[in-house]
Amino acid sequence: MEKGKSLKLAALLAGALFLFIFPHFAGVFAVLLLTEILIFALFALSFNLLFGYTGLLSFGHAAFFGLGGYAMAFMVQHFHLSMLPALAISTIVAALGAAIIGFFSIRRDEIYFAMLTLGFGMMIFTLVHQWRSLTGGSDGITGFEVPVLDLLVKKLSLFSPWAYYYFSLVVCLLGAILLWRLTLSPFGLILRSMRENPERVSFVGIDIKLYRWIAFTAAGLMAGVAGALFALYDRMASPSMVHWTMSAKPVLMAILGGPRVFLGPALGALIFYLLEHFITQYTQSWMIFLGAILVPIVIFFPQGVLGTLIAWAQRLIRREGHGE
Amino acid sequence: MDTLLINILNGLCYGMLLFIISMGLTIIFGVMGVLNFAHGSFYMLGAYLCLWLAPHIHNFWLALLIAPFLVGALGALSEMALLRPLYGRDISFQLLLTFGILLILDDAVKLIWGPGYHSIEAPKALSGTVQILGSTYPVYSLFIALLGPVIATALWFFFHKTAWGKMIRAAAMDREMASAIGINVPLLFTAVFFFGTLLAGMAGVLAAPLRAIGPAMGDNIIIAAFIVVVVGGLGSFLGAFIGAIILGLVEALGIQFVPQIQMALPYLLLALILLVRPRGLFGSE
């Protein structure tokens, strides 16, 4: 047990170290791509708090991604805030949005929950699309620059892709660690139990609505962080951030990677982007390939890529164990 | 006043198209528990097949017979090959798989027919316009608005008077019971998927003379069809009919009266209905 724990810690540290030294070997484009992957990994992880851990398939998660992004763009464009206050405000805006939408959505289950979140998500989409004076309509908010990171003792420019990569890396790692702690806590246990059997949970004295609401708000908050990072990465907040097709991305990533393993959705984000990256090098119709890859993965990897790999590995280890 | 009437007709015309699509969606969901994301793509395929058939057979009505059949056959094939391994798994897998089918169909259509827009003439008999209270209105749109109830009646007869229809209805109400009373469930599922996608294809053919045929037409309609099906009540026949009419009217009248928020209206409707009636208008608890 103790040995296993230290092994895990070592592996995690090695992974983090890898992410930190990666830019020293890679070109600008790889750094940019990895920044985007990190941001989407956080987005997918936040989605999976609902999907993999609470059993709620949200089809409007992009609403909070977008709220975070728009709030960030707005703060930077109009108030020229520095990074941390702007990020804090965007996070709060997304969390508030999630609290309000969550209050209604968590009243329904399964496909109805999915449809309600889709509905609310698209209402937010309409809002940003139509309120041209505030949001720039379908063009979105564009033309701002990445704010400086004001650390009181020192002001850092995040203009270069490398600087922004490191900033995103730190924020995404912190966000992922918070989410991870959440899943390991008693709260996380209750969420997982609700995923298995919400009725039973209410019969041991848990107000499932309250817990779902908190999970929904937490997931929305973290999606807001990812969205704020993404708006700066893209130098724009546009309605496509809020559209249902954006909500479909974390769903895809989570199921690709494996919703029952904490880092599964992050791996899903990685697979998604690398697939897209490689396929679009050879052909413009990458959707047909994505579909052609998606279909067998769904059929043959029922626990997602990471989940299935782990199951295989465990079987292998068990067999070895029996051999001894 | 006459604007209102014309817009109501517009709404009904759109609603009836939606109804035919949603009917297929709701049957598939009711019987198989599968929310078919690719349904809009089957609709699109219907329109494209009509486009492809038109120069060969020179007859819209014949295309209306053949194209949906081909779409249904493709649907049945994909059900047998792809969807079958997934029964019993979580609904999200089926959603994702049909999303994969959507991606493939959308791009395949673009590879075959190119990315451009195409158009088809309405059949001669229906290509003119009529005067309604001093406004001109296309005969073909009127035809669709009237065809909807005819198809609805035909479907009603199918479901209530024929053995297959009764079986599908029984299975939609209680899947376990259906297998218990000796219905060949795999065959039934394939048949239902065939029939459901056939309806989507039929709607596609009917829409072809009305709207531009393009690679994006499926994505635009699928969310609307989802809304209809959920608002009406998943698996409910009457629900799909009423839901489609409501959504059609909401879209058309929204443009007339509240153009600024018209885009949000379908979603507003969806959220309100679900909060007040958790299982939709005609869904069973």
Add this chain to the structure above:
Amino acid sequence: MRKAFLSLVVACTMVGFLFVPGQARAGRGKIKIGSVYIFSGFAATYGQFAKQGLLLAVDEINKSGGILGKKLEVYFEDSHAKPPIALRAIRKLVYEKHVDFLIGLDSSGVAKGVVPYLKELKVPLIITHAATPDVTGSQCNKYTFRVSVNINQNVMAAAKIAAQTKALKWTTVGPDYAFGHQSWEYFQKYLSKLNPKAKFMKTVAFPKIATEDYSPYITSIMAAKPDGVFISLWSGDLVNFVKQANKMGFFKQGYTVLMSLGAATEVLYALKDQMPTGLWVGTRYWFLANDTPVNKHFVEAYKARYGVYPSYNAQNAYAAVYALKAAIEKAGTTDKMAVIKALEGLTVEVPAGKIHIRPGDHQAVLNVTWGKTAADPKYPIRILKPMVIFKGEEVTPPVSATGCKMR
């Protein structure tokens, strides 16, 4: 425990793939052009035409020895008509493919999202389609050029035509984003100056992009009984609209109809004889508008290679490559800053005629064609008869009016 370890191993391996070098930096002695257009969705024909026009120019140039002895190499990326995706594509082109110059961009929204970022990328971009005045106005910068007709020029011409007609009560149908709204705004501004009696109605229609069903919008406009309708829909949306408007008798009401992008050949090909005759249509290039050898050669070569008459997007992309060629030859080097200098104030002859790129805002001044749709048995599509050609200087507002402060 093992779970975490395994996941990391998998992740690291996959990230390692990023190191696999692409074709980057492969071609020394080549001039690399990155090109971003819409290749999917409702307006995918735009990308297709642009790609064809661009490749035609590139092949011609490469066959005759390239530019300064260097061959051209083009990389295409899809913008999906969405600004973030376009930006990602451009980053990929610049950072991964190391392209020297960028050519492209449909859609004003995409252009507005991308243009501010060029200051970071430090790569010149020649816009060939996106028409928003902002990119050569409030957003202008030294890396951004445009060789195509912008909203100002197109709509100024429209207003001049509108002022000649008897129509006084005007309304609009336009796509619900900046382009549609700006077109209408400029139309009102210019027409009210030319004809103070012109009135602009409250009932307007701004359906969202890729709308399926236009009938409710058409009904509302018809109910308002305008004299003139200014339509700024484009590509698939315009095709869709015209078909449905035909069925509802929209064009039989005696309205004066102006379609700012109605003379796009892809629209005319899609509609064929469903396009009514006698409508005023504008374009950013018309293949019959001038009979210079350059144009004749282009139209013939294009028709021979692709089987259709070139659309404005094809010409614009073709023209951009030749403008770039002229600038590089003028500069005598492919150095980006030198080429930028050479592009400023450049005059070059392209199929659309002589174009002049103003140093003040980097907008090309060129002739703008409008005309009335007419049938001609020699052509499978509607052509323009009569044709009205406005001199570039007549319809281009002065640099001082664009709001451009070149930095």
Add this chain to the structure above:
Amino acid sequence: MENDVILSVKGLSKSFGKFYALRDVSVDVKKGEITALIGPNGAGKTTFYNVITGKYRPTTGRVVFEGRDITSLPAHKVARLGLCRSFQITNIFQENTVEENILASLVAYHRKGLSLFKGLGSYRALREEAHRILEMLGLAAHAQEVAKNLAYGDKRLVEIGIALASHPKMIMLDEPTAGMTPEETERMVKMVQKLFQKTGITFLITEHDMKVVFSIAHKILVLHQGCLLAQGSPQEIRNNPRVREAYLGGSLDA
């Protein structure tokens, strides 16, 4: 006298449309007893459970638990007051480990559920308590196993463990031996008796196996077509002619 009664049900009815699943049922359950609720399939036993524990609202009637009116309280509030239940169909957290199944219930009881960032591992007291419960149920060896991999009988024990972990004053078991082999049934009966003796918790059990009922119950309630047909000691029920006629038939003699 009043103090002896832990659960008091007065005039309870529940209708679904025109159909009455329960009609004017009034019963008292005494503290520190095992009470059995019997009746043929469709007699309304499960509905009775569902109405009392807050899954359904009653059409009419009152439910009083420990002197508090709990009529129409939501399920989680009823559970908080110490009235817990198990289910007829195995109703556990299948993908979680056995220990986690018990811990979830303990977390709920000790109100630690809103502790968001502190790892579960650091709650030593909770884990020790979970261990004690599993030990008592004879499941300690399976603590780290995923629940769905357990044998059927063990799953039913987990079910009871979940109920036990919420420190109930009274447990309502819904057919705890349904679908069990005779050996498993015997093990379950012994377990219930053991738990009763060790903890003194009040039990209400529905059960179709009459042998089980008559061997463990202090008092028996008989439901028939939604109505309370009879109540009394096992001896009284055995001798009640109405019960014999309506429901038990000759089976008691066999």
